[in-house]
Amino acid sequence: MKIYAYSYTDPLLDESPPKHIWGWEVDHVYEDLGKRRTQLQKLLEDCHIQPPEYLLIRQLQELGDSVAEINSRVTELKGLGVKIVAVEENHSFSDSHIQLIELLQELQYQQRSRRIRQGHARNRLNIAPPPGKAPYGYKKGKSKYILDKTTAPVVKDFFENFLLYASLRGAVRYLAKKYNKKISVTTGKRWLINPVYRGDTAYKNHQIILDTHTAIISREEGAQVDRILRRNSSLPKRTASAPRSLAGLVVCGECKSSMKVGLVTRRDRVQEYLYLRPIDCPKTPKCRAISYDAVLEKTIEVVCRELPLAVAGTNFPQLDAVKNQLSEKILHQQEIIQQIPNLFESGILDQETAKIRIYQLNTEISTLTAKLNSLPPANLSSIAQAVSIPQFWFDLSESERRFYLREFIQNIQLIRQKDTWELDIVFIF
Known part of the structure; x- marks a missing residue:
């Protein structure tokens, strides 16, 4: 029993199928890439010489660029006694022509959808904006x-x-x-x-x-x-916009509950009292509240003392090596893009293939740039030295302190020790 397989790949939309896609023992695979269907013509010629029992395709629409072309080729192959099996659509056209007629309307819709997607793909190659309304601004x-x-x-x-x-x-x-x-x-x-x-x-x-x-x-x-x-x-819900700088950062070391900022006022006094208490303490009696201002002062003291040490312990040579590696890859891709016009002028690449390759390289550069931008800033050491001065923190507003504290701190563990307490600050690096 002889089995052939045929696949057509539009480089604008598809990727070439892997070899194991057919699931059958195939005698010969014909593959076309791009507009020219030379392998399809070779398949039809071979079928006239020695027709196989089965022809495997992924989808019926791969046999042509229009419904008329597809219908003509299916009719030609069926006239040679070839049984066509569309493996991704679970269709077989070996029994009757009626089955093909029932699929014509669906095929017309698929062809129309494919032409629209091809148009969008060509716009991408020309770096044109995607369809739809422009973003605000x-x-x-x-x-x-x-x-x-x-x-x-x-x-x-x-x-x-x-x-x-x-x-x-x-x-x-x-x-x-x-x-x-x-x-x-x-x-x-x-x-x-x-x-x-x-x-x-x-x-x-x-x-x-x-x-x-x-x-x-x-x-x-x-x-x-x-x-x-x-x-x-990584912060508890709604604490990102909370007015207090320690909101969402402090965790009780005794009960492991996040601590919430509370406010107490007295009717006859203007002064407010801020405190931190566990949100969901399971202990009895519950862990007691702590003065917010006291924790804030202690936090600033610990940050000024330990942040420069934490930054100094960061493996910057390794970080620099990663940055250099990503930068070199970006530069290499940019150099390839500069060479593509010469390949087009010399006839090695056609215009569409050249555009596709440039588009692929640009998306790879985008991915590498995103990885590079996600790394810590290069001047982290100088920043740490600047913010290790206590007066820097006290001169900031609460919202400004919130910004800087979250730039460096992952969480603050409040460790209780009988009648006193200490802070264990976990930095983000």
Whole structure:
């Protein structure tokens, strides 16, 4: 029994199938890549000479670029006694022609959908914006996004507020108050992670092309936004925007419960009393509350003493090696891109293949750049020295202290010792 297999791969949309996809013992595999279907013609010629019993394909639409072509080739193969099996569609066209007629409408829809996706793929190769409305702050130009001078300052102000106070809800409230621009917290989160505001274009397949249009925030600001979001995601719910700098950071070492900032006021006094108490203490009697101001002063003391030591213990040579390795890979990919026009002019690559290769290299550069930006800043040692001065912390507002503390601290363990207590600070590096 002779079995042939045929696959067609559109480099704009598909990847070549692996060898083991057929699940049969195949005598010969015919594979076409791109517009020319030379292997399909070779298959038809071989079938006229010595027809196989079965022809395996992934999908019926691989046999042509139109319904008419597909119908013609199916009819030709069936006339030679070849049984066609579409392995991904669970179809076999060996019994009757009626089965093919019933699939024509579905096939027409698939072909139309495929042509639309091919059009979108060609737009990606030309680095054109994806279909749909431009993100807030931009307008669609002929080939790229352009800044909307009316709304771009609103987005810029939103990012600056978030970078200053590290509070998503606070930035959302700020927009509503200053610009009467009301957005949900979910929309605000989408703004923060949207590559378009960093000058990049993102497509539905999650691939990103860098530096396609004017950015609203810089690369450094974008990397800082990502660090803040990662840090805030590990904090208890709603503490990211809490007004107190220690909110969400302190954990009771006795009962392992996170500690909440509480406030006590007296009707006849203006003075407020802040304290920290466990949110869900299982012990009886429950772990007692601690003065917030006392814990804050002790936190600043420990940070000033231990942060420079923690940074000094970080393996910066290894970190530098990782950064250099990523930078070298990015540079190598950029050099390859510069060589592709010469390959096109010399006829080694056709225009479409050259565009596809450039697009692939640009998405690889985007991935490598994202990894590079996620690493700690290079000037971490100098930053640690600057913030190891107690007066620096006391000159900050609570929201500013909250930003800096979360930049360095993962959590603060409050260790109780009879009538006293100590702090064990876990840094993020």
